[in-house]
Amino acid sequence: MNSTDQLVVFTLDENRYALYLSAVERVVRMVEITPLPKAPGIVLGVINLQGQVIPVINMRRRFNLADREIELGDQLVIARTPQQSIAFAAESVSGVIECPKQKVIEAENILPGMEYVEGVVKLKDGLILIHNLDTFLSLEEAEMLDNALERSRRDK
Numbered sequence: 001m002n003s004t005d006q007l008v009v010f011t012l013d014e015n016r017y018a019l020y021l022s023a024v025e026r027v028v029r030m031v032e033i034t035p036l037p038k039a040p041g042i043v044l045g046v047i048n049l050q051g052q053v054i055p056v057i058n059m060r061r062r063f064n065l066a067d068r069e070i071e072l073g074d075q076l077v078i079a080r081t082p083q084q085s086i087a088f089a090a091e092s093v094s095g096v097i098e099c100p101k102q103k104v105i106e107a108e109n110i111l112p113g114m115e116y117v118e119g120v121v122k123l124k125d126g127l128i129l130i131h132n133l134d135t136f137l138s139l140e141e142a143e144m145l146d147n148a149l150e151r152s153r154r155d156k
Contacts, residue, residue, distance in 0.1 A: 004098045007121070009128060010077055010090035013065050016128045017090075018097075018121070023079045023133050027093045030074040039148040040141040046152070047076070047087060053152070054078065055145055056087045062116055062136070081133045083142060104130065 006021035033045040104119040118132035
């Protein structure tokens, strides 16, 4: 039995966040994001990655951080939700860390109702919030995104 989790760590406004490595498909340099009409407010638009249209989610809005212009040095974390692949814009991706499972504190134990955060890891140099991709988009947002993507496919 594996007693460690592998986490892909990225930053937004000096704060560190993570996704389980098993959910991450890859990390790529920032590319042009095409606006997607009628998408939920947290969707920046879509990218074309090797022929696959992938929605780009604005993590900053999800976590109530101030908006900032996307910069050329930013990166996109491509991850898989139960429904589809999505991309998150991150200021930087610092890599993969191994974390003992017993060091992960469940979000419910810290603050009940933290629906987008699955857990928190306390390291010597600070905290890392681990995202829960299963609940990252609400049902309404997922439906709006599906409809917007379908419209964009039909309009081409």
